[in-house]
Amino acid sequence: MSGGTTFSGRRIAGLYFSGAELRDLLVAWLALGVAFTLFFVGGSAGIGRILAAGVIPPLFVGLATAGVAFLLHEVAHKVVAVHYDQVAEFRADNSMLFLAVMSSLLGFIFAAPGAVHHRGRLTPREHGHIALAGPAVNLGLMAVFFPLFALGGLLGSELVTILGARGIAINAFLAAFNLVPYGPLDGKTVLSWSKPVWAAVFVPSVLLAVGLVFVVGLGFGGPF
Numbered sequence: 001m002s003g004g005t006t007f008s009g010r011r012i013a014g015l016y017f018s019g020a021e022l023r024d025l026l027v028a029w030l031a032l033g034v035a036f037t038l039f040f041v042g043g044s045a046g047i048g049r050i051l052a053a054g055v056i057p058p059l060f061v062g063l064a065t066a067g068v069a070f071l072l073h074e075v076a077h078k079v080v081a082v083h084y085d086q087v088a089e090f091r092a093d094n095s096m097l098f099l100a101v102m103s104s105l106l107g108f109i110f111a112a113p114g115a116v117h118h119r120g121r122l123t124p125r126e127h128g129h130i131a132l133a134g135p136a137v138n139l140g141l142m143a144v145f146f147p148l149f150a151l152g153g154l155l156g157s158e159l160v161t162i163l164g165a166r167g168i169a170i171n172a173f174l175a176a177f178n179l180v181p182y183g184p185l186d187g188k189t190v191l192s193w194s195k196p197v198w199a200a201v202f203v204p205s206v207l208l209a210v211g212l213v214f215v216v217g218l219g220f221g222g223p224f
Contacts, residue, residue: 015078017089024092025074028113029067031097035104035111036170037062040219043107049224057159058224065167069141069174070113073134077116080133084126088118111177115184128193131186135201138175142168142208162222169212169219176202176209 007019007026017025037058041049050058074090081088092114103110118130149164151157179187179202191198212218 015075015082021089021091024114025071025090027094028074028090028092028097029063029071031101032070032111032113033059033063033067035062035100035109036066036166037224038101038104039107039109040166041224044105045107046224053224061159061163061166061224064163065145066111066170069138069167069171070111072137072141073174073178074114074116076133076137077130078118080130081116081118084120084122084130086118086120086122086130088116090114090116111174112185124193128190128197131189131193132197132201134186135175135178135205138171138178139201139205141171142175145171158222162219162224166219169209172205172209172212176205179205 007022009016009018010022011017037050038044038046041047041058078088078090093112096110096112096114100109100111100113116130122130145164145167147164148160149168152159152161152164178185179190179198181187181191181198181202187198187202190201
């Protein structure tokens with residue numbers, strides 16, 4: 001996206017996205033799609049599986065699961081911020097995107113691609129609502145991907161099964177990860193606003209992520 005490439009601003013579903021914001025969203029979407037694709041094949045050791053699968057199907061699954069989970073997470077932050085009369089825009093953190101891809105090559109992943117920056121006066125409750133919106137959307141997306149997972153089994157379609165399984169697993173992971181109360185992550189802001197709300201969302205998110213991703217291994221296996 002360098003070398004003078006420009007994007008014009010657009011209004012989408014009532015929200016205005018500047019050219020720079022659209023560019024950053026696209027770069028982050030692509031980077032996370034690649035990073036999670038590599039993560040689920042075990043890093044650099046699994047690149048041969050991606051190549052054997054023809055590259056396009058694995059990348060499609062990564063973009064349709066991790067990419068969509070990220071996009072809707074960030075748009076949810078923006079929607080709630082705008083609702084509270086904020087000027088809000090997503091900005092990618094290129095160093096963190098690079099870290100996400102590099103860590104995935106080593107078989108683990110650290111996904112903090114950037115953030116929605118907003119300005120204006122807010123109460124702690126409003127700050128908390130904006131921060132909570134992203135993880136809440138990820139938890140909701142788990143229910144959206146579940147029918148795909150079930151349908152894949154009924155149809156005997158490995159691609160649809162992988163799409164559903166990884167959509168569930170990735171959204172569980174992103175919800176739990178972003179609710180960690182540390183640094184710039186959403187959890188710190190939610191915790192500052194309400195400890196009970198934070199605990200009520202964080203604890204189930206962690207249990208789901210650990211159980212589904214690291215115990216059951218949902219999303220791993222298959223041809224890629």
